[in-house]
Amino acid sequence: xxxxxxxxxxxxxxxxxxxxxxxxxxxxxxxxxxxxxxxxxxxxxxxxxxxxxxxxxxxxxxxxxxxxxxxxxxxxxxxxxxxxxxxxxxxxxxxxxxxxxxxxxxxxxxxxxxxxxxxxxxxxxxxxxxxxxxxxxxxxxxxxxxxxxxxxxxxxxxxxxxxxxxxxxxxxxxxxxxxxxxxxxxxxxxxxxxxxxxxxxxxxxxxxxxxxxxxxxxxxxxxxxxxxxxxxxxxxxxxxxxxxxxxx
Amino acid sequence: xxxxxxxxxxxxxxxxxxxxxxxxxxxxxxxxxxxxxxxxxxxxxxxxxxxxxxxxxxxxxxxxxxxxxxxxxxxxxxxxxxxxxxxxxxx
Numbered sequence: 001x002x003x004x005x006x007x008x009x010x011x012x013x014x015x016x017x018x019x020x021x022x023x024x025x026x027x028x029x030x031x032x033x034x035x036x037x038x039x040x041x042x043x044x045x046x047x048x049x050x051x052x053x054x055x056x057x058x059x060x061x062x063x064x065x066x067x068x069x070x071x072x073x074x075x076x077x078x079x080x081x082x083x084x085x086x087x088x089x090x091x092x093x094x095x096x097x098x099x100x101x102x103x104x105x106x107x108x109x110x111x112x113x114x115x116x117x118x119x120x121x122x123x124x125x126x127x128x129x130x131x132x133x134x135x136x137x138x139x140x141x142x143x144x145x146x147x148x149x150x151x152x153x154x155x156x157x158x159x160x161x162x163x164x165x166x167x168x169x170x171x172x173x174x175x176x177x178x179x180x181x182x183x184x185x186x187x188x189x190x191x192x193x194x195x196x197x198x199x200x201x202x203x204x205x206x207x208x209x210x211x212x213x214x215x216x217x218x219x220x221x222x223x224x225x226x227x228x229x230x231x232x233x234x235x236x237x238x239x240x241x242x243x244x245x246x247x248x
Numbered sequence: 249x250x251x252x253x254x255x256x257x258x259x260x261x262x263x264x265x266x267x268x269x270x271x272x273x274x275x276x277x278x279x280x281x282x283x284x285x286x287x288x289x290x291x292x293x294x295x296x297x298x299x300x301x302x303x304x305x306x307x308x309x310x311x312x313x314x315x316x317x318x319x320x321x322x323x324x325x326x327x328x329x330x331x332x333x334x335x336x337x338x339x
Binding site for chain 2: 038040042043073127129131132135152153158160175176178179180182183185186187189220222227229231232234
C-alpha cells in the first residue's frame with residue numbers, strides 16, 4: 001500500500017475535505033487501478049477526472065490517429081496532434097495534469113485478444129467504447145473477474161450512466177440482450193454532453209474505490225440536456241442472462 | 249386516465265419530441281408503447297418495434313422509476329409515467 005506524501009496532501013486537499021474521503025479515501029485512490037476504454041469524448045473526460053483525483057494507475061485503451069472530427073469532444077487531444085496517435089496525445093495530456101500517476105497507454109481498442117489481460121490490470125472498469133462489440137466484451141470480462149464496471153453512453157443531448165457490480169446488479173447483457181441493429185459508430189453529440197457523462201462516470205469510479213455515497217448499482221441514470229430531464233430507473237437482473245445469470 | 253410517455257436519446261430524435269400525454273381507458277406499458285410507435289410510425293416504429301410489431305427486447309422501459317422486466321408487462325394507472333430508453337454507446 002502506497003502511503004500519501006506531503007505533496008499528495010497538498011494536491012488533493014480540496015477533495016480530502018469531502019466527508020468520507022480524508023487520508024484513507026485518498027490512499028485508496030492512490031492505490032487504485034482503473035481501466036478506461038476508450039479515451040474519446042467520454043473516456044477522455046473520465047480519465048481526466050480520475051487523473052486529477054489521483055487514481056494511481058490508469059489503463060487506457062484507444063487505437064487510431066487524431067482526426068479533425070474528434071476535436072469537438074475529445075478534450076485530451078490537441079489540435080497540434082492531428083494525424084498522430086490519439087493514445088500518445090491522451091497520455092501526454094494526463095501526465096501534464098498529474099505527473100505522479102502511472103498511465104498505461106494501450107494503442108489498441110478492446111478486442112477478444114486483449115480484453116482479459118487489460119481487465120485483469122484494473123480494480124474498476126469504465127466502459128466508454130463506441131462499438132457494442134467492445135462493450136459486451138468488457139462487460140463479460142468484468143463479470144467473469146468480479147470487477148465493477150461503470151457503463152457510460154450518450155447520444156445527441158442525452159446521456160446514460162449505470163454501474164454493474166457482478167452478482168448484485170444488472171449487467172449490460174441484462175439490459176441489452178441484443179445489440180441495436182441500426183446503431184452507427186458516428187452519431188450526433190456535443191462535447192458538453194460527453195463531458196457531463198464522463199464526469200458522472202468518473203464520480204461513479206471514485207465512489208466505488210473510496211466507498212463513499214451510493215453508486216448507480218441497480219440503477220440507470222438517463223438524462224436529456226435539451227430540457228434538463230433527469231431520471232433514475234431501478235434496473236432488474238435477468239435470471240436467464242447468459243453473462244451474469246449464474247453469478248451470485 | 250392520463251399517461252405520460254418520455255422518450256430519451258434516439259427515441260426522442262425518432263419521435264421528434266421528448267414526451268407526450270395520452271388518454272386511454274386501460275392499457276399495459278408494453279402494449280401502449282407499441283400502439284404509440286405504430287401510431288407515429290416512421291423512424292420511431294423502426295427503432296422500437298420488431299417485425300411482428302412487438303417492443304424490441306433491447307429497449308429499456310420503465311414505469312416511474314421501475315424497469316418493466318423482460319417478458320413481463322405492467323398494468324398502467326392514471327398519472328403513470330413511462331420512460332423509454334434505447335441503448336446508446338460512447339465515442
